[in-house]
Structures are given as C-alpha cells and as structure tokens.
Amino acid sequence: xxxxxxxxxxxxxxxxxxxxxxxxxxxxxxxxxxxxxxxxxxxxxxxxxxxxxxxxxxxxxxxxxxxxxxxxxxxxxxxxxxxxxxxxxxxxxxxxxxxxxxxxxxxxxxxxxxxxxxxxxxxxxxxxxxxxxxxxxxxxxxxxxxxxxxxxxxxxxxxxxxxxxxxxxxxxxxxxxxxxxxxxxxxxxxxxxxxxxxxxxxxxxxxxxxxxxxxxxxxxxxxxxxxxxxxxxxxxxxxxxxxxxxxxxxxxxxxxxxxxxxxxxxxxxxxxxxxxxxxxxxxxxxxxxxxxxxxxxxxxxxxxxxxxxxxxxxxxxxxxxxxxxxxxxxxxxxxxxxxxxxxxxxxxxxxxxxxxxxxxxxxxxxxxxxxxxxxxxxxxxxxxxxxxxxxxxxxxxxxxxx
Numbered sequence: 001x002x003x004x005x006x007x008x009x010x011x012x013x014x015x016x017x018x019x020x021x022x023x024x025x026x027x028x029x030x031x032x033x034x035x036x037x038x039x040x041x042x043x044x045x046x047x048x049x050x051x052x053x054x055x056x057x058x059x060x061x062x063x064x065x066x067x068x069x070x071x072x073x074x075x076x077x078x079x080x081x082x083x084x085x086x087x088x089x090x091x092x093x094x095x096x097x098x099x100x101x102x103x104x105x106x107x108x109x110x111x112x113x114x115x116x117x118x119x120x121x122x123x124x125x126x127x128x129x130x131x132x133x134x135x136x137x138x139x140x141x142x143x144x145x146x147x148x149x150x151x152x153x154x155x156x157x158x159x160x161x162x163x164x165x166x167x168x169x170x171x172x173x174x175x176x177x178x179x180x181x182x183x184x185x186x187x188x189x190x191x192x193x194x195x196x197x198x199x200x201x202x203x204x205x206x207x208x209x210x211x212x213x214x215x216x217x218x219x220x221x222x223x224x225x226x227x228x229x230x231x232x233x234x235x236x237x238x239x240x241x242x243x244x245x246x247x248x249x250x251x252x253x254x255x256x257x258x259x260x261x262x263x264x265x266x267x268x269x270x271x272x273x274x275x276x277x278x279x280x281x282x283x284x285x286x287x288x289x290x291x292x293x294x295x296x297x298x299x300x301x302x303x304x305x306x307x308x309x310x311x312x313x314x315x316x317x318x319x320x321x322x323x324x325x326x327x328x329x330x331x332x333x334x335x336x337x338x339x340x341x342x343x344x345x346x347x348x349x350x351x352x353x354x355x356x357x358x359x360x361x362x363x364x365x366x367x368x369x370x371x372x373x374x375x376x377x378x379x380x381x382x383x384x385x386x387x388x389x390x391x392x393x394x395x396x397x398x399x400x401x402x
Contacts, residue, residue, distance in 0.1 A: 010185060014186055015124055015141050015144075019141055020145065020151070021178055022113060025085070026113060029230070030231045031157055031160060031248060034238075042101075044235065046098055048352050048357075051105070052348070052352040052356075054113070055349045056345055056348070056349040058113045058348075059341055059345020061115075063338040064338070065120055065338060066120060066334035067199070068080075070335050075185075078116055078183035079184075083177070085116060085176035089104075089169055089173035089176055091103065092109070119337040121186075123330060127330055138322055140263060145262070146254075146258035146262055146313060146314055154248060159171050197332070209387075210387075215340050215343075215386060218278060218316075223345055225375075226348070227347070232356075233250060242299065250305070254313055257307045265315030274388060275323065281315055287308075288308040288309045293373075321337050321340075327391055328391055329391075355368050
C-alpha cells in the first residue's frame with residue numbers, strides 16, 4: 001500500500017469514527033426525556049423544544065462551519081465543534097431551568113454537531129479518495145453515524161441505569177470530546193483552483209439551480225423523519241405498553257440496519273442514478289411508517305419497523321451529498337452541503353417540535369405518523385426532477401468569459 005493510499009484509508013476511518021461518536025451521542029437524547037423531566041418537572045414539550053432548537057442551530061451553523069472548513073481547514077473546524085459539543089453536554093447536566101437547557105442542549109450542542117458531522121466530515125472523506133471510490137467512501141462514513149446509534153444508544157441506557165442520568169451525561173461529554181485529538185489527522189482544506197469560482201459565485205450558482213432546492217426540500221423530509229423518531233420513539237413505545245429499554249433497542253436496531261443501508265446506498269450511488277435511489281428510499285420509508293400504524297404494536301412489530309426504517313435511515317446522506325459534489329464540484333462542497341443541510345435541520349426542528357405539540361394536544365402520535373407518510377411521498381417526487389449533470393464546465397466557461 002502506498003503512502004497516499006494509507007493516508008486516504010486513515011482519513012476515511014477516522015472521519016467515520018468522529019461521525020460515529022457525534023451521531024451516537026446525539027441519538028441518546030430521547031433516553032433523557034423521562035428521567036430529566038421527572039427530576040425538573042419538564043413536560044415533553046420542553047424537552048422537544050430543546051431538541052428542536054438543537055437541530056435548527058445545527059443546520060444554521062453548518063453553513064458557517066462549512067465556510068470555516070473551506071477557508072481555514074477541516075481540522076480546526078472539527079476540533080472547535082468537538083469542544084462545543086462536550087461543553088454543551090456538560091452544560092445539559094448542570095441545567096436547572098428551561099432557559100439553561102435551551103442554551104446548552106439546544107445552542108451549544110447544536111454548534112458542536114455542526115462541526116463534527118456530515119457537512120464537514122463527508123467533504124474531507126470525498127477529497128481523500130479517487131473519484132471512482134468517492135460515493136462508497138461517503139457511504140462508509142455515513143454508516144459510521146448509524147453504527148454510533150447502534151453502539152452508543154444501548155451504552156447510554158446502561159450509563160443511565162448505572163450512573164443515573166447525571167453521570168451518563170458526564171460520560172457522554174467525554175465521548176464528544178474525543179473528536180478534538182482526532183481533528184489533527186483530519187486537517188486540510190480544498191486546494192485553490194486557478195480561474196475557479198469564488199465562494200460567493202458558487203453559492204449564487206447553486207441557489208439559481210432548481211435541483212439545489214429540490215435536494216434541500218427532500219432533505220427537509222429526511223430531517224423531519226429522523227429527528228421525530230429518534231426523540232419520540234422511546235416515549236411512543238412506553239405509551240403503547242412496552243418497556244423503555246425496548247425503545248432504546250429499537251433505536252439501536254435502526255442504527256445497526258442502517259450500517260448496511262448507508263454502505264450500499266453509497267456503493268449503489270457510484271453505479272446508478274442517485275436521484276432515483278433517493279426517491280426509492282423515501283417511498284420505502286412511507287411503507288415502514290404505515291406498518292407501525294396498521295399493526296398493533298408488539299415487540300416484534302417494533303423491531304421489524306426499526307430494521308426496515310434502518311435500511312433507509314441515513315442512506316440519504318451519501319446520496320444527497322454525493323449529488324452536491326457531483327453537480328457543483330468539491331471546491332466549496334462543505335459550504336454548499338451546509339446550506340442544503342439547513343433544510344434537513346429545519347425539518348428536524350419541525351419534526352421534533354410538532355411531535356411534542358401534537359402529543360400534548362391529542363394525547364398520541366397518530367397524526368405525526370400520517371404526516372410523516374405524506375411527506376415521504378412528497379420527498380420521493382421532489383427527487384425525480386433533479387438534474388445530475390455537473391455544472392463545472394458551465395462555471396469554467398463563465399469564469400473564462402469574465
């Protein structure tokens with residue numbers, strides 16, 4: 001193995017590990033809803049708002065973290081994100097009122113996630129490997145997020161059982177901080193292109209391109225689904241008479257099955273139309289949500305639902321971000337990924353908040369599931385008109401003319 005191949009392999013696996021930790025810790029937040037609510041007298045709507053704010057901050061700050069990575073390098077950006085993530089987890093442990101919960105679990109953790117997850121990490125991974133393996137490499141890194149969900153959610157439940165929720169948050173803050181030393185090995189930034197676009201021109205070009213908005217719209221739906229299910233599924237399971245630990249197991253199973261789903265989404269995206277694969281994924285999500293509504297909830301129905309949804313959970317990420325790199329190029333991929341990811345996180349905000357609001361209003365989650373089904377079908381339709389052709393030649397001609 002050559003030195004360049006060794007560096008590429010190291011970048012892929014370390015990037016995957018950072019995503020594993022960041023997404024795994026994030027997936028544990030639903031486990032803290034009931035113990036923290038009982039301790040502080042907070043309803044589900046309070047915790048839902050904190051998690052919704054976290055997702056919105058994550059989305060907005062992903063744009064700026066992407067700009068930092070494109071301009072000053074990914075290593076510094078990842079280290080900053082990991083520091084803010086750990087500080088937010090510690091602050092969540094120390095929060096005593098709603099305002100401090102929103103500041104820590106909402107603002108700080110959201111900022112930290114922006115610097116340690118897909119919009120920053122996947123462009124680093126994509127640049128480290130040859131084009132032929134780019135989609136597969138991004139699928140591996142995306143699968144890391146799912147493996148984190150599979151490994152860290154049960155660990156979080158064990159930590160809560162053994163150390164109470166307070167000790168569990170201290171331990172999870174250490175997990176988040178692990179990204180700081182890892183950032184050293186993920187440093188670097190895109191090389192300057194002679195006669196290439198400026199950042200402003202790249203953003204303007206993307207915003208004028210309808211496919212960019214179709215991708216952001218479908219990503220909105222992805223965020224709506226994943227955030228709602230991640231936060232509210234354990235409570236939904238408990239409401240239906242099953243144990244909270246079974247809800248945690250279901251979240252873990254989603255992560256386990258999505259290791260396969262994300263890897264093959266990336267691999268298939270290197271061979272077939274990414275937009276058609278995306279459309280199929282959203283349509284198949286709708287079937288999974290219909291299953292949990294149509295069948296009386298039992299342990300096996302829950303686990304079948306988790307496995308099915310897991311196959312299509314984060315597989316949208318390598319396909320969506322692969323399309324961004326394919327259509328708009330890699331020079332400003334982190335920034336453009338951050339802008340599209342804002343759509344994902346606005347969807348996350350709406351999914352988390354609306355789930356808590358409708359539960360408080362109706363006493364159940366039935367309407368949320370139906371909304372999720374409708375949005376899945378809309379997202380499938382949004383993906384089909386995306387134009388997958390690269391705009392790079394057009395940009396080069398425009399720069400030459402100017």
